[in-house]
Amino acid sequence: MSNAPPTHAFSLRDLSRSFRYFRLDGLNLELPMGQIMGFVGPNGAGKSTTIRLLLGLIGAEAGEIRLMGRPVPEQVAEAKHEVAYVSDDMRLYPGATLAWHMRFVASLFPGWDGSYAQALLKRFNLQAEQRMGGMSRGEHMKAVLLLALARRPRLLVLDEPTSGLDPVARHELLAELMEIVRDEQRSILFSSHHTLDVERISDVIAFIDRGRLVDARDKESFLERWRRLQIDIPEGVTLPALDDVVEVSPEGRLARLTTSNYQPALHGAIERAGARIHEVQRMSLEEIFVASVMGSRTEERT
């Protein structure tokens, strides 16, 4: 292996894995160092499976995985020195205190930042001497996050960290995450089905649905390219097949056209066909996500 620092926090090439009722199919995804990727998909889309494959927790049937420049699963232990993983279903030892967990993790990571851990303890309002078994779900998740962040990892993998939290705990957790993201130069893979959470912190967005990558690009590009047009299509007029139009659906007397690659030239094409554009709307990431997934499912069926 070369000593040059890796250019990507991770890369997945043609990754496949089958289960009885689910298949992750030929997934290609990579995260350049220093970027924050929002990994968005509905429940059961394959987000956790992808992350577990990435970390060598489960094995792939085909494809290549590199984590911090190292092949997985062959060198996953070495790679994990620079990676911290937090999952919504991860639990700590219920009979041990948070202080014990902090000492335990500190003993394994030379880069453990004790003063940062103390600052996070205060910021998260956690009691170090409290046993994990007595902590609420939100406190537990904050404790897991503290243990991950104080390691100062180069890659932070967060699998649905806000799932199952009440709105207050979710807001607190995201606020702290935003703070951390602003302060730090690290790569983050943030998986969620809450597009609002993802939109707040991510540079790059990847959509996954039914085990297949639907789209992946930088957030601004997503928000710039997707548009929804309200158009008036008079009787007898039929729109021609237009490039990058994901959906045309009736909306009252008007029609709603969704495009994944908005260009001013689209106006001319619509108007030449005899239709009239009423309004061009920007779309939220959630709307883009839903349209993207629905478009992909329609494509799959045809």
Add this chain to the structure above:
Amino acid sequence: MSGSVFWALVRKDLYLMRGLVIAIIVAGGLAFVMMGFGRIGFAVGGILFLTANMAGGIFIAMLSVLTERVKNVQLFALSLPISGAQYGRAKLVSSWLTYGIPWGALTALVVLSLLLSPEADRGMVVYALMLQGFMLASFSVMLATLFLVRSEPLSGIAILVVNICFSLFMVKVNQPDIMGLMRTDNIIWTPFAQLMVGGEVLVMIASLVFVLIVTSRTRDHV
């Protein structure tokens, strides 16, 4: 570096299980003392001694492997810089040590008492070693099963089967033609005793090898 993580995981399990280890030693020790108080004391103490041994093994195997898996604490352990196979081996070593400490202490207590007490039949050392050997073999089988089986009901069935085997074993070793030969001042390794202890050692080795093969070949660790 992975080596230090490996031993850190082993030490971690020993630390978290220390209460259970002490409880088994204390319960077994008290039961053993009780055995010195007449026939009833011997019977009740004997049952409690065996229960402390057997239940201790079940608890350690369950808490060490099954509970960690079911409660997803395993995800935290696997987030550390260790591979799934290394984690499995660390769990195997820590489980053996966690049970081995109280087992060793109680076995030593029984054997030394039999050897040093002027009133005891020294030949019963063989009986005690057969019994304690069975405990260790049962523990290793339960542990191996829990490494392989992922469902709680199946784990429960495995524990039940081991307990039934123990009852059958007790019926067999308490037959007068077997037990009678040991109630002497001489330590005699009868062919039956040799067969039993040899079988127990074989079961332990087979279970260990089985777990090592399973952990090295397992593709999915969660």
